[in-house]
Amino acid sequence: MTAFKQGRYSGYLRHISYFIDLSIINGLALLYFFKMVNALEFTIIISTSWIVLSIYSKFYEVYRYSREITIASLILKQWFLFTLLMFAFSGFNFELNIEPRTIFNYSLSVFLLIGLFKFTLYYLLQKYRTVFGGNYRITAIIGKNKQTIALENFFNKNPEYGYMHKRTFNIKDKEVFNLDACFRFMINESIDEIYCSISELSNTQMHKIIDFADNNLKTLKFLPDNKDIYSKKLKYEYYDYIPILSLRDIPLEDSVNQFVKRSFDIIFSSLVIIFVLSWLTPLIAILIKLESKGSVFFKQSRNGFNYKEFDCYKFRSMMPNKDAHLYQATRGDQRVTKVGKFIRKTSIDELPQFFNVLFGDMSVVGPRPHMVSHTNMYAKKIDKFMVRHFVKPGITGLAQISGFRGEVETDKDIIGRVKYDIFYIESWSLLLDLKIILKTFIDTLKGDDKAY
Incomplete structure (x- = not known):
């Protein structure tokens, strides 16, 4: 099996930036400027407003190839919006008698410190990449012309941006x-990002490169020209003055979306564990033990985010057997116990996976994980199957509520599942997650013919 890429972008730096910036905003306000305000109320309102402003202004969308002028413009834009926000807060709380001069001094102090931190982090990361060779991405370019040579020179002459260029193919x-x-x-050299000149590639070659990138978890980007590049969701970026197109824009690669989804997962899984599994687990355990010997829980290795293996938990629904890790349950499967038929039909057997969600191996919603043996098989024979591993697997998913649940009887079933999973990955939103959860609950109450 191909050794798939495990390294990812340092998205956690955005979380650190959010924490430090919010600490500066609330710390300066409560310690020096607005001592008379309600601390809890101010913190909640201003912190929430700051996050919303940041998403709108894209204040934290600073990448390794971003220039100083871009960062400076983001700071000025955010400062202007934040100052307006503070005047609005003062207007709604006129009884505090906050003077305009105080607001201006506060917002200016905040942004001097935030700007200092933002540029310090920016230059420290550049120095870290240049001196220690860390936090870098290994690149390769397909196509040799003026634009690709300019991109190659950008990679080689700017080590502070954190790119290690391996080869340009003519x-x-x-x-x-x-x-x-x-x-x-590219596999032998563990290439992270592939850059292609569209003008030099035939449609057949482009299809092969796209399939290779999808099936091997490589980031694929294009240097654009006037050639048609399919009906994909393309994302423009600029490396210095060189335009770059990203083939697949994955919303969950954004740290804000990661934070929102992870927070939802923790809250939702905690509620299920506390209010459902706390009393349901002993009852199911007694029923399982009364019918057959063996453990209450069934543990099975599955492939998750970035192809990493983890132990997926279920209530045991079969008689203990050596084939459990190799073969899916089929209609009328003799291995399934009487209690097992009930908990599988009602999807109760899946509930322990909320512990997987709490531990961070899974999400409430996402592509359903397969047995390792099946994943290895499908990765070789089903095109774009590996794209599913760009996000965490889920307890339920868009494919499951769209008729592709349960046993994979033909290749058509897995192809349909992959199609819906890719659509979910490229179109994620919290609202979509809530819709899938609601549809899953309704389907469970109605009963699913494929739940066996």
Whole structure:
């Protein structure tokens, strides 16, 4: 099996930035400027408003290739919006008699400190990449022309941006260039990001590169020209003055969305564990033990986020057997116990996976994880199957509520599942998660023909 990429972007830096910025905002206000305000009320209102403003202004969307002028413009834009916010707060709380001069001095102090921190972090990361060679991405370019040479020079002459360029492939050199050899090189050299010149690629070559990137968890980006590049959700970025297109924009790669989804997962799973599993687990355990010997819980290895294996938990619904890790349950499966039929039909057997959600291996909503043996098989034969591992697997998912639940009887079933999973990954929103959860609950009450 191919060794899939495990390194990811340092998205956690945004979480640190949020924490430090909010500490500066609330600390200066409560310690020096607005001592008479209600501390809890101010903290909740201003912190929430700051996060909303930041999402709107894209204040934390600073990448390794961002320039100082971009950061400065973000700071000025955020300062202006935040100052207006503080005047609005003062207007709604006129009884505090906050003077305009105090608000201006406060917002200016806040942004001097935040700006100092933001630029300090920016330059420290650049120094870290240049001196220690850390926090870098390994790149390869397919196609050789003026634009790709400019991009190669950008990578090589700007080590502070954290790119380690390995090779530029010349497509025009027909005697040397071979796409399969190119793919082998990228796997052997653990390439993280692939950059392609669209103008030099045929449609067939482009399809092969897209499939390779999807199936091997490589980030694929294009240098644009006038050639049509399918009906994909493309994202523009600029490296210095060089325009770059990203093929797949995944909402859950954004740290704010990660925080929102993870917070929802923790709250939702905690509520289920406290109010449902706390009393249901002993009852199910007694029923399972009365019918058959063996453990109450069934543990099975599954592939999760970025192809990492984890132990997935269920209530045991079968007689203990050596084939449990190799074969899915089928209709009329003799291994399933009487209690097992009931808990599988009602999806109660899946409830222990809320512990997986709480531990961070799974999410409430996401692509359903498969047995390791099945994942290895599908990764080889089903196109784009590996795209599912760009996000955490879920207890339920869009594919499950769209008729692709349970046993995979034909390749058509898994192909349909992958199609819906990719749509979910590219279109994620908290509202979509809530819709899937509600539909799952309704389907459970109605009964699903594929729940066996």
